[in-house]
Amino acid sequence: MKFSRTAVAMTAACAAFAAHAGIAVGVTLSATGPAASLGIPEKNTIALLPTSMGGQKVNYIVLGHAWDAGALLQNAVPTALKKARPGTKEFRAALRDALEATKELVGVHGVFNMSPSDHLGFDQRARVMVRIDKGAWKLDK
Numbered sequence: 001m002k003f004s005r006t007a008v009a010m011t012a013a014c015a016a017f018a019a020h021a022g023i024a025v026g027v028t029l030s031a032t033g034p035a036a037s038l039g040i041p042e043k044n045t046i047a048l049l050p051t052s053m054g055g056q057k058v059n060y061i062v063l064g065h066a067w068d069a070g071a072l073l074q075n076a077v078p079t080a081l082k083k084a085r086p087g088t089k090e091f092r093a094a095l096r097d098a099l100e101a102t103k104e105l106v107g108v109h110g111v112f113n114m115s116p117s118d119h120l121g122f123d124q125r126a127r128v129m130v131r132i133d134k135g136a137w138k139l140d141k
Contacts, residue, residue, distance in 0.1 A: 022057035025049075026067065026108035053130075053137045061108055068107035072114075075105050 027046060046060045061067045076098035084090035102121065105112040110126025129140040 022059055023053055024059050024061055024067070024106070024108045027060050027062050050137055054139075068109055068112075071105060071107050072099060072102060072112065075102055 043062070046062075049060060050058060052058055076095055079098035079101070080091055080094035083094035100114050100116050100119075102112050102114040110122040112121040113123060114121040130137050131140045132138070
């Protein structure tokens, strides 16, 4: 429980970001640990990736997990604030309820549809396979 509160607080601190239209692709880089020396070349590789897929602009987002957590909070906090003051037990319950009521929120890893019994919130739309065919991205059905 203490870890969850800390994680939510840290994520909330990073939640100021602009919404992007198009396709969001999360990118995880080896920025720390034994493979840290690969971080800059990996980051530079993003510039070589396609800028559009199926006619839609592609947004490459480093640290996709934090992006989704921030999007979930950006969506839920305004609702929770209408019901209680931050730092109170009532606010934490209102935030939980607002997160569990999240529907059709597009994130990096899929579309979130949360519920009291499903805190992951992904359906089959979060699982797609793509392939490169003659230099173009194709949805593999």
